[in-house]
Amino acid sequence: MKELTKAEEQVMQIVWELKKTSVRDVVAKFPEPKPAYTTVATVMNALEKKGFTDKIPAGKSHLFSVKIPKDEYSGYKAGSLVNNYFNGSFSRMASFFAKDNKLSIQELEEMIEIAKREINKEK
Structure with missing residues (x-):
């Protein structure tokens, strides 16, 4: 893309x-x-x-x-962000946002739950 x-x-x-x-x-x-x-x-x-x-x-x-839905482009951009700035590591990205943006425990747990749901969808 x-x-x-x-x-x-x-x-x-x-x-x-x-x-x-x-x-x-x-x-x-x-x-x-x-x-x-x-x-x-x-x-x-x-x-x-x-x-x-x-x-x-x-x-x-x-x-x-x-022609290309917003969520498809958003996924591409998010993947690009993780790959280009966090060496492909979602956990490094989450850690960065937790430290620099002061995410709450609840927000981090929500990110983990969303990631788990998406992984299960792919299976």
Whole structure:
């Protein structure tokens, strides 16, 4: 899977929220000052080329629909984080967050339970 740039990720967050959308609708979701229509259109075309969206003709315009779900990309990014910064060790990542972010025991236990459920799903 290809990595998204910061601009692509900002736009994709909106596309994930709207599911199927036009460039105009994406621009409208941005806070002020809004980016230029042409800038957003360029980013959305790049997302389609990277395989994150499908481009659907709609009259004189196009709609873009989600092709790669948010949870799939989130999983990819989380795996990349663990591999690139924690040598592939989930326990090292959990330890880091426990120390630096002062996670509570309850939050750590929740992380362990979630990991166990996911591992059991794969079996």
